[in-house]
Amino acid sequence: LYPAGLEAADAVLAQLDPGRSLTREYRIERPDGVERWVEATLKPHVDDGTLVRIDGIVSDVTESREAQAELAHRNEELVTLYRISELTLAAESLQQAYDEALAEVSRATGFPMVWIEHHDAERDLMRVSAAHGLPDEATGWAMPMHETPSGSVVSTGKAVVEREVRTRNDFEAEALAGLDLHTYMAFPLYRGRSVSGTLTLAHTERLDPTPRLVRWAGSLAHSIAALSDRLASEDALKESEQRYRRLAEQLQQANDELEAFAYSVSHDLRTPLRTMTGFAHALLEAHGGELSEEARDYARRIIESGRRAEDLIRDLLAYSRLSFESLELQPVDLGEVVAEVKDQAAVDLRDSGAEVIVESPLPTVRANLTTLVQVVSNLVSNALKFVPEGRTPRVTIRAEERDDVVRLWVEDNGVGVPEGQEERIFRVFERLDEAAERPGTGIGLAIVRRGMERIGGRAGVEARDEGSAFWIEVPRERKRGWSPWNRGRKSAS
Template sequence: MASEPKSNLASTSSACFDDAQFLGSCGWRGKLQGSLAWRLSLPFLSVCVIVKPSVSLVKEAAGKMGKVEELLNSVDAIIWEWDVQEKRYTFVSQQAERILGYPLSQWQTESEFWLVHLHPEDRERMVAFRERLLREKPEQASVDYRMVTADGRILWLREKVTVVVENDKVTKLRGVTMDITEAKEAEERFFKAFHSSLTAMAISRQDNRKFIEVNDQFVALTGYSRDELIEQTPEKLQLWLPAPDRAEKEKQLRRQGEIREWEKSLRRKDGSIRDVLTSIVAIEIGGQPCLLFNLLDITERKQAEAILRDARDALEFQVRQRTADMETFVYAVSHDLRAPLMALEGFAQALLEDYADRLNATGQDYCRRIINAARKMDQLINALLDYGRLSYRELTVGTVSLEGVVDDTLQLLEAYLTQRGAKVTVMRPLPEVVGHHALLVQIVVNLLTNAVKFTPSDRKPEVKVWAEKREGKVRLWVEDNGIGIPVEHQERIFQPFVRLHPETAYPGVGIGLAIVKRGVERMNGKVGVLSEPSKGSKFWIELAAAQDDPLPI
């Protein structure tokens, strides 16, 4: 005969086998004098073992108890018993260690183990829940809460508790605790989409896009009845007008599981067109992959935007007229400023060349200073003109190849890069963007020049250029191995004439990055930097990606 199964139920036999009050509920009817009994009550299992005090029957019962324990440990939940007076667990199934990571000995020996490892935000609520059980003595209760696992994760648990009352006093709590983390997360995603707006909503299957549920607002928005929508696809009903960004949005949905605030045009049953702001979230319903649609009718808002756009266009026309006058004025002023500067520099240069023998060292030094100051002023005037021109210059944007932009930039800077011994690596291919070719060349020239310039003298400049696509945008990166930029200065450096280092160390007028920022903004883009002192910098510009041929959706 096989050896008797070992069981950690043995340590709790007095608590389990003497619990006679459960015998009636397990269906036993008969004379129980001189017997030992144990019953486990679960939402899905009821086990009652009656043991007569004979050796053979005790062994048989022990075998059955071993099977019961094996069954308990196979259930995908934590089965437990808690002693109210001792404030500790007297039994915990092995699933506790698998789900939460704490050894069973810690559950049974550590005082107030459950309370200690509760999520801090749930502790007060759960203490109140336990006190209510002890006070009100309900037969059963259920609660959801969070616990911190041994490795620091947070799990959502659902607990069904049975209250054991002896002599009108709660002596034990017995329960089943299930891990509902995944269900909670799915529920949170669903309600996040559902409550994002009080708007038209529909659910379709993910594989064939057939609607399986719609709400009244969706029916009202589309003009179709519920019966006309169910088991139909948007394509068959021709709900959507062709959208130029369909392909990119489909990729985003597959990659991220959601699309937020996608502007689309919807064709109603009567043929009228409505502008809608669409959010789509991938969810599961009954284990079936589905899509949740949330539609906000923005037709009236778009009409108001059109009115504002017309007013803006009229204003921009006036601005362009004034800009032409401003450009003429700026060039006139620059000419008037440059004329005396050129004279100043020219006479100082003549003094050095023609009267050097009559000037002592101090006089010659003054002449050189005058020449340098005049040249510096000329650089400032040119920089101001470049910066100012970006404000009123009329730009026509279109599809621009970043490959061509980078190639033109490298050609312009070939002599400078060779002189500095710089290594520039371009990660090809580079995508196309919506922008202005000449302006982008000017921007990349400034970024590459800065990358090479701000490199310590003890190392060769190394620059890497690459691009990445992100949600309809393209981000071009320029990474260097230079001196880096402290975090507190990373916004200031894009302002005109901001310098972090003396000109003797790194010459320049301090307007290059300001031109980069202004130029990128003129193309409806963004600019930024990631950097740490002595660890180099990563400058980036972000522009709209060039669109492929429109695809219907």
């Protein structure tokens, strides 16, 4: 043993109990001044009650103790980081999370004063947004960038570590001067790639921060920055959810008002129209023989105008309903849809002598039955109306399966759609010059487009050498139990 270790060794020997082994760790100092830790295991030998010798092994355990100490520090760091991360879930507000996180930082580092400063870029100030160990009024302090070391951290992105902060030229803020600070450490808080503020630790004593402490405090700054980002994002998400909830409520209220308005207008407009056309019918039936041909023609025009106005109101209501009604999607058999449309159009089909060809079978899609019937009905009605004079309408209805959608075609031999007008005809009240003298309200194809959008589909038209080919695309209904892993397998039966 070196002389400096004799005192420690004597202390160990004093604990020796004859007849029993003893193991102890103690610190010694080498002649070069380096301190080491050793572990001594001693076994005394006694002869007739007299200690005759001691056998022992002395090992240098300095590295082992340092490794254990490092592991303990690491565990403490992990526990602290875990506690800070928990605040994201437990804290009810960003300020509460800051207060609890700063208290945890103070406990873990031993620095009594810890605070967060955020950079006010517009006014070039550093503002204290949360503090632990500072006066109550500290939260809200605003200091010019050049009067606080935190300003340098924000400008350079580099930490400031000072044993004596009062020697710095940028330690001039009046608020800081009254705290009697000496040791000072400030670390950048990053938001993305830019520094948004600092985590500052301060002590009224002059300390020599170790590399371990500096590294540890920097890790805490990263955790605080991540905590701030998460909570700020959550606050923004909550605010966004509240805003969208309010918008949804306002939209629902507007839809309710629109629905009430639509039905009110329907009633208020239809009542005088029916009265007008009713009196015109009565005039013709009761006094038709007394009227001149010109007067009877006026009465017939009144009746026809009333009928067109009724059709217009009906289509407007149908279009508006598609905007605010809730549509439930379910499996829909296109064959049943086409059969229903043919039943509804039976009179028009008979009167026009139209030929309707349905290429069966038609697949099942996922849609809303009522909406799909209305859409296909409008396309068939459109095909019957717009045919050249003297031509018998011919309508072909067929389907194509394309990946996850089904395209239903309604092809006609009508007047066709001029090139460049394919999108225009789907707008409300848009009628081509060729259709000016034909019956219709100019809303039928707009209803087709809006209806398909509401059920997640599309609608369009393609020109043909003769007539047009209108199409709608609807999501295909998958068979129950379908799975990509079942492809190619035979069902057990």
